[in-house]
Amino acid sequence: DTQADQLRPHIGAGKPDPIVATDADAAGQKAAHGAFWQLAARNANPQHLLVADGKDPAEMLQTAGPDALHAALSAPTDLADAVIAARLSQYTDRLDTVEGRVFAARRAAEVIAALPDGWIERTDRLVDQTGIAKPTAMSEVIDAVEAWTADPRGLAKKHIAERTPTLRTPEPDTADTSAARTQLPPPPGQRWAALAESIHAGLSRDPYWPALARTIDQAATGGIDVQTLLPGLLDDNPLPDTHPARSLDFRLIDAAGDVTRPTTCSPAPISREDDEAAAQARRAAADRATADRRRTTADIHQEPQPTVQRGVRHMPNPAERAQPRGGPQR
Numbered sequence: 001d002t003q004a005d006q007l008r009p010h011i012g013a014g015k016p017d018p019i020v021a022t023d024a025d026a027a028g029q030k031a032a033h034g035a036f037w038q039l040a041a042r043n044a045n046p047q048h049l050l051v052a053d054g055k056d057p058a059e060m061l062q063t064a065g066p067d068a069l070h071a072a073l074s075a076p077t078d079l080a081d082a083v084i085a086a087r088l089s090q091y092t093d094r095l096d097t098v099e100g101r102v103f104a105a106r107r108a109a110e111v112i113a114a115l116p117d118g119w120i121e122r123t124d125r126l127v128d129q130t131g132i133a134k135p136t137a138m139s140e141v142i143d144a145v146e147a148w149t150a151d152p153r154g155l156a157k158k159h160i161a162e163r164t165p166t167l168r169t170p171e172p173d174t175a176d177t178s179a180a181r182t183q184l185p186p187p188p189g190q191r192w193a194a195l196a197e198s199i200h201a202g203l204s205r206d207p208y209w210p211a212l213a214r215t216i217d218q219a220a221t222g223g224i225d226v227q228t229l230l231p232g233l234l235d236d237n238p239l240p241d242t243h244p245a246r247s248l249d250f251r252l253i254d255a256a257g258d259v260t261r262p263t264t265c266s267p268a269p270i271s272r273e274d275d276e277a278a279a280q281a282r283r284a285a286a287d288r289a290t291a292d293r294r295r296t297t298a299d300i301h302q303e304p305q306p307t308v309q310r311g312v313r314h315m316p317n318p319a320e321r322a323q324p325r326g327g328p329q330r
Helices: 002-006 026-040 057-064 066-073 079-089 098-113 119-130 134-150 152-161 175-183 193-199 209-221 226-232 244-260 272-301 318-322
Strands: 019-022 047-050
Touching (some): 002 026, 019 026, 026 152, 047 079, 057 066, 098 134, 134 152, 193 226, 209 226, 226 244
Parallel strands (some): 019 047
């Protein structure tokens, strides 16, 4: 905590995110996990640098030189992503069930809530990773944000005390892996941001932008010239100031037709939202039944307390009156 407090002057808007440098062994993973929660409790979004061969940055500076250290520090990975991935990995074999998806989303939501920004984008990514319904994921994140805001230091200590999950660390770059990484397409939100800003200023900053970006991506994949279509959708009807991305999303879905609509050849018998709501209702009913059983058991084992009233004389029963004191008379 003392070291994290010393970084407070260097944390905040307009300042680079702190970088946690560790090696890949168990001790390094535990240190990275603890550092994430300590720094997140101080409103930081910590990044991660995996130092090869068990070296620390000072040793890397001495052995490899300042250029190598600067290059390594210029390409850190997101530590929150590693913590989320580690938590989700504990539910990999249960994501085909409603309960598994809800529990996985709840664990990831605790990490998302601890970050100073990026909640919407990370929630969308969580939906893609787990298959959970977006309203359920958003509800979990909102609950986690409220809990974190109320006591960030206390929750940080609680998470640090938990068993350290195995963080997924990236493999060191080689010429092949570095080239392959640069060839990966950016996510839709980044790929179409320039087009969005060219047709309506601030469109890519709308909370609904990730959904619109996915719709644009689906339309482009389906062979639609979105570069021409999107500006044309605004010719006669400019976007409103409130939720412009949502408005354009509806227009694009209507204009693109079946390309952006989900297939209906094999509809699901029940939506994920209804399925998850039913699961939550089952859990609530089970909790109520358990509580009722406990109360019933307590009532059975509780001994009734006798009551004594003044002035009331005990009256013997007929059998007692039939046997006078001193035994039966002859």
